[in-house]
Amino acid sequence: MSPPLEWYLIFSALLFSIGVVGVLVRRHVLIIFMSVELMLNACNVALVAFGRHLDSLTGQNFVVFVITVAAAEAAVGLGIILALARHKDTVDVSEMDILKQ
Amino acid sequence: MQVPLPSIDLFAVSPLIAMTVTASVLLLITIFAPRVRGAVYPLVTLAGLLVTLGFVLALLAREPVVTFSGSWRADQFSQYFGVTVLLAAMLAVLISDSWLRLHQVSQVEYYAVLVCSTAGMIVSASAYDLMTLFLGIELMSVPTYVLTGFAKHRRESNEGAMKYFLLGAFSSAILLYGMTWTYGVTGSTRFDQIASFAAQGGAARPAVLLAMLLMVAGLGFKVAAVPFHQWTPDAYQGAPTVVTAFMSVAVKAGAFAALVRLLTQALPGMLDDWRPILIVISILTMLIGNLAAIAQTDVKRMLAYSSIGHTGFMLVGLAMWSRDNTLGASSVLFYALAYVFMNLGAFGVLAWMENHGGGTTLEHMDGLFARAPAAGLALGIFLLGLMGFPLTIGLPAKVFVFLSAVRAGHTWLAVLGFLISAVAAVYYLRVLARLFAYEPRYALASPRQPLMVLGLAICATATVVFGLLFVPLLDFAERAVGS
Numbered sequence: 285m286s287p288p289l290e291w292y293l294i295f296s297a298l299l300f301s302i303g304v305v306g307v308l309v310r311r312h313v314l315i316i317f318m319s320v321e322l323m324l325n326a327c328n329v330a331l332v333a334f335g336r337h338l339d340s341l342t343g344q345n346f347v348v349f350v351i352t353v354a355a356a357e358a359a360v361g362l363g364i365i366l367a368l369a370r371h372k373d374t375v376d377v378s379e380m381d382i383l384k385q
Numbered sequence: 386m387q388v389p390l391p392s393i394d395l396f397a398v399s400p401l402i403a404m405t406v407t408a409s410v411l412l413l414i415t416i417f418a419p420r421v422r423g424a425v426y427p428l429v430t431l432a433g434l435l436v437t438l439g440f441v442l443a444l445l446a447r448e449p450v451v452t453f454s455g456s457w458r459a460d461q462f463s464q465y466f467g468v469t470v471l472l473a474a475m476l477a478v479l480i481s482d483s484w485l486r487l488h489q490v491s492q493v494e495y496y497a498v499l500v501c502s503t504a505g506m507i508v509s510a511s512a513y514d515l516m517t518l519f520l521g522i523e524l525m526s527v528p529t530y531v532l533t534g535f536a537k538h539r540r541e542s543n544e545g546a547m548k549y550f551l552l553g554a555f556s557s558a559i560l561l562y563g564m565t566w567t568y569g570v571t572g573s574t575r576f577d578q579i580a581s582f583a584a585q586g587g588a589a590r591p592a593v594l595l596a597m598l599l600m601v602a603g604l605g606f607k608v609a610a611v612p613f614h615q616w617t618p619d620a621y622q623g624a625p626t627v628v629t630a631f632m633s634v635a636v637k638a639g640a641f642a643a644l645v646r647l648l649t650q651a652l653p654g655m656l657d658d659w660r661p662i663l664i665v666i667s668i669l670t671m672l673i674g675n676l677a678a679i680a681q682t683d684v685k686r687m688l689a690y691s692s693i694g695h696t697g698f699m700l701v702g703l704a705m706w707s708r709d710n711t712l713g714a715s716s717v718l719f720y721a722l723a724y725v726f727m728n729l730g731a732f733g734v735l736a737w738m739e740n741h742g743g744g745t746t747l748e749h750m751d752g753l754f755a756r757a758p759a760a761g762l763a764l765g766i767f768l769l770g771l772m773g774f775p776l777t778i779g780l781p782a783k784v785f786v787f788l789s790a791v792r793a794g795h796t797w798l799a800v801l802g803f804l805i806s807a808v809a810a811v812y813y814l815r816v817l818a819r820l821f822a823y824e825p826r827y828a829l830a831s832p833r834q835p836l837m838v839l840g841l842a843i844c845a846t847a848t849v850v851f852g853l854l855f856v857p858l859l860d861f862a863e864r865a866v867g868s
């Protein structure tokens with residue numbers, strides 16, 4: 285007996301909300317980035333749950349692509365973070381202010 | 386479980402194959418012939434993009450096909466955006482060449498990443514399935530984060546790339562959550578099946594509405610619509626100017642292709658829900674983009690805000706779309722193509738000045754026409770185009786958008802848009818006055834940059850010529866929307 289669909293969806297919504305709040309309130313670049321990953325994985329949980337509920341493979345299919353995209357994004361994102369940290373010894377977004385006017 | 390093989394039509398994806406080959410060839414050249422110098426890389430890239438354009442034009446003559454298990458649709462719509470983004474990419478290659486040489490930036494990665502991003506735009510325009518659409522949007526966005534940070538030695542470039550990346554990834558996650566719910570509620574990721582489900586309505590309506598809001602918000606980030614526009618000025622100002630020229634026009638075109646396709650082909654049954662949302666967003670975008678542009682003292686940042694304003698005008702057209710008023714969508718398509726020539730050209734002239742040792746603040750514009758008549762005249766043409774001046778392509782672009790609002794019975798929106806574009810003329814005219822009437826203040830060096838001059842000349846000519854001969858372009862856009 286597996287738990288009903290709603291449980292998975294509530295879990296996924298909670299994960300997604302934690303991710304959104306993390307992006308909005310935290311100032312550390314890596315934590316913000318982790319929060320984005322959390323949002324993507326919240327989507328994955330919901331996709332698998334929906335796929336199981338609908339008895340279709342599309343959901344799991346989608347998850348494979350999402351994981352791939354997340355990996356590509358992480359590679360590029362960490363590269364950008366590294367380039368910036370070399371110039372200025374900080375990972376705090378509130379100190380990235382030279383473009384503000 | 387038996388999984389039948391899907392129907393595969395390789396000709397329908399031939400533009401994508403050609404671009405993949407181009408990017409791979411570029412990377413292979415550095416491995417096997419690392420000493421290659423000169424104009425090899427831009428020429429190989431241009432050749433690859435021309436071959437791709439050839440495939441796109443060959444596909445134009447075909448009937449629309451849906452292939453790869455219904456995830457790919459090659460029709461006039463996708464070919465229209467294919468032509469648009471390929472033109473933008475080719476012009477970007479032309480104007481980037483001298484910047485890359487002067488700063489001794491690695492050329493091959495730059496062109497390979499540019500080609501990948503363009504491929505992503507073509508995927509976004511041809512996607513007929515949420516999965517393909519997500520992959521297309523990501524393939525378009527991730528390379529542009531790299532391009533924004535391409536001037537590794539400049540901190541502005543790093544910072545712009547960081548902000549663009551964080552907000553871009555955030556918006557992709559929001560878009561994906563919307564897609565997840567669309568799949569869960571409608572039971573399919575294919576646009577035609579979503580459309581037939583959404584048309585029935587019923588108890589699932591609130592969930593579909595939530596999913597639609599999330600997807601509009603996610604794509605709103607990509608087109609830089611208010612209130613999702615905060616990254617735009619920083620990313621556009623921080624990025625190397627040649628990159629800003631490319632992404633301000635091409636990413637906007639790719640994201641608008643996705644937005645138009647999604648709303649008019651997957652969710653046409655929810656027109657009454659998304660129209661008021663888009664109207665509010667478009668008004669805010671026009672107002673905030675253009676008003677903030679007036680306050681800027683740096684022309685590059687001013688054009689970044691003006692690009693937010695232009696998103697607002699395009700959204701007016703999309704909001705006015707209905708089955709009886711297809712001018713709404715075709716005016717967006719027309720605007721996207723017109724915007725390529727005007728805005729890429731305007732940023733291109735700024736890049737030209739930077740290569741000559743000039744800057745991008747208002748003072749640097751003083752007397753450009755006296756100092757370098759051709760560059761001054763070109764920038765003048767582009768700014769008049771962006772303003773919507775007669776005899777440039779900017780006028781028909783704006784007129785069609787407002788005409789679609791009148792046809793949809795929202796004359797007040799057309800009047801409001803017209804008033805805002807009159808206010809926007811203030812900041813374009815301020816630069817124009819400095820270009821032509823002021824005394825030159827700064828000297829300019831003169832490096833040779835033949836490819837850039839060619840690119841800017843093409844943009845300026847197209848801005849004027851299509852300003853007079855806009856009817857064939859509109860016909861093309863109309864056919865694209867009808868396919």
